Amino acid sequence: MKITAIEVYGHQLTYAHGEYVMSGGRAAQRQHSTLVRILTDEGVEGWGESCTLGGTYLPAFAEGTREAVRVMAPSLIGEDPTNLVAIHQLMDRSLLGQNSAKSAIDIACWDLLGKVAGLPIARLIGGIAQPDFPLYEAVPLASPADMAAFVRMRSEAGISRFQLKVGNDPYDDAARTRSVVEACSKDVVIVADANGGWNLQSAVIAVRELAGLNIFIEQPCRDTADCALVQRMSSLPLVMDESVVNAAELYRAKYDAGAVSVNIKLARVGGITGAVRMRDQAQELGMTICIEDVWGGDLTSAAVAHVAASTRADALMHASFFNDWTLEHVAGYQPRSVRGRGKAPEAPGLGIEVDIHTLGPALFRVEK
Template sequence: MKIAAIEVFGYQLTYAHGEYVMSGGRAAQSQASTLVRIRTDDGQEGWGESSTLGGTYLPAFAEGIRAGIQVMAPALLGLDPRNLSVIHQRMNALLLDQQGAKSAIDIACWDLLGKAAGLPIAMLTGGIAQADFPLYEAVPLAAPEAMAEFVRLRSLSGINRFQLKVGNDPFEDALRTRRVIEACPADAVIVADANGGWNLQAAMKAVSEMAGLNVLVEQPCRDTADCALVQRMSSLPLSMDESVTNAAELYRAKYEANACSVNIKLARVGGISGAIRMRDLAQDLGMTICIEDVWGGDVTSAAVAHVAASTRPDALLHASFFNDWTREHVAGYQPRSVQGRGKAPMAPGLGIAVDAGALDAPLFQVAG
């Protein structure tokens, strides 16, 4: 099996609940997503997806994702997509970092590997450790009562895990957190996620105001070292996200910042390959893990589902299905959550069928 062509498609993903708001005024009603289809010389095809959350969440943006793929794609023609090690060696020889672009290609290669093996990806990434798993939903930053009402409404769908957006005024953020906790049952899992939005002083004030609440604090500051300083002042458990980009940063998160949990996003670590490597390290370190991506639709949700399903139940805090958060569906709204829980599709590869006919013409194609 050899890569014969790589096609890149673009489409918009509209947020299902109006406007997605994070700290620092970062907000959007829709996001651009990039789909990759890899065609092989024996007539097979694999799909991958990568979507940034605007251009200010991570050092990545939609046009950069597409440009990165265009640079790497010619060098991948003729390679066996099932040989992920060689695929990544070739991509890394051409571009430093650019993990979002590499992630879309990586996911498509895993889709092809699973199809060739006749197995779902989860069976190839450690085996299916859990038939289903808990999902969380993000609560956009808003007035405290509005965030509490969002939680009450989404709880009707069976969701019992929420990541509320904070990272602005620390006193208002503490009030937001209290109102959300009051709106949830006692066994709910609540994460107050600043997305690195607090400076050091604001973060220290926020964790002081939240002391005693049943909540995890996620990525209070942008840098791991600053998060470590904040954690020394806090009695709340810490989860890390944006600054954990490799194994060294994962060790720093645990042993310098005293984090007990880590959020692993596929596009931040180069796709499924990077996610399972980081996942296995985090499990060995005794940390809990959130498995997700930066943003995305059906293809992203399927990729996340396979990594989550092959994660040990005691280690998986929760995952996210972004196709529950967005209106557009390229694979028939599969996989789909049920009462706040998700499953990995059991057909070979990603286990979903992308409707290429519903997409616009490719943005570009690279073929041999």
């Protein structure tokens, strides 16, 4: 099988609950997703997706993701998309980093590999470790009362795991967190996620103010070393996210920062291939894992579902289905969550069918 063409599509995703707000004034009502379609000489095609949170969350942005695909694509024409090692070597020879763009191509290649093998991706990356798995939902940064109301509303839909957006004034963040804790039953999992928004002083104040609550703290500071300093002054279990981009940083997250869990985003580590590698390393280190992505729709949710389903139940903290958080759907709103739980599609590849008619014309096409 050979790649004959690579197409890139733009896809706007509207947040289902109005405005998505994080620390530092980062807020948006919609995000611009990038969809990659890989066509082959055997008539089989694969789809991938990568969506950034603007340009200030990670060192990636929608226009850069698309241009990076344009730069890498010529080196992939004529290559076998099911040979993932060779595909990544070619991408790495073209561009250093640019994991957001590489993730979309990687996911599309896994979709093709699964279709050729006649198996869902989860079967190819370890097997089905659990038939379904818990999902979390993010709670946009707002007033304590509004965040508590959001949690009550989503609890009615069966969600029992929440990631609270904090990372501004530590005293205000403590009030937000306490309000949500009071609105939840004791068995609800709550993660206060600063997205690296606190400086060292604010983070120390925050963990002091939050001491004694049954919660996790996620990425209090941008740098792993600063998170380690904060954790020495905290009794709360630490989750690491944005600064963990490779195996060395994962090791530092556990042994330097004392993290018990890591959040793995596909676009941050280069797709399903990187996520599975880091997932397996984290499992061996005895850490728990959240499997998700930066943002996305049906394609992203399907990719996340396969990685989550093949993760050991004792190691998976939770996952996310971003197509529950967004209004637009390219694959019939599949996969679909049920009462706060998700499962991987059972059809070959990603296991979902993209309706190309929901998209506009391709932004560009690369072929011989």
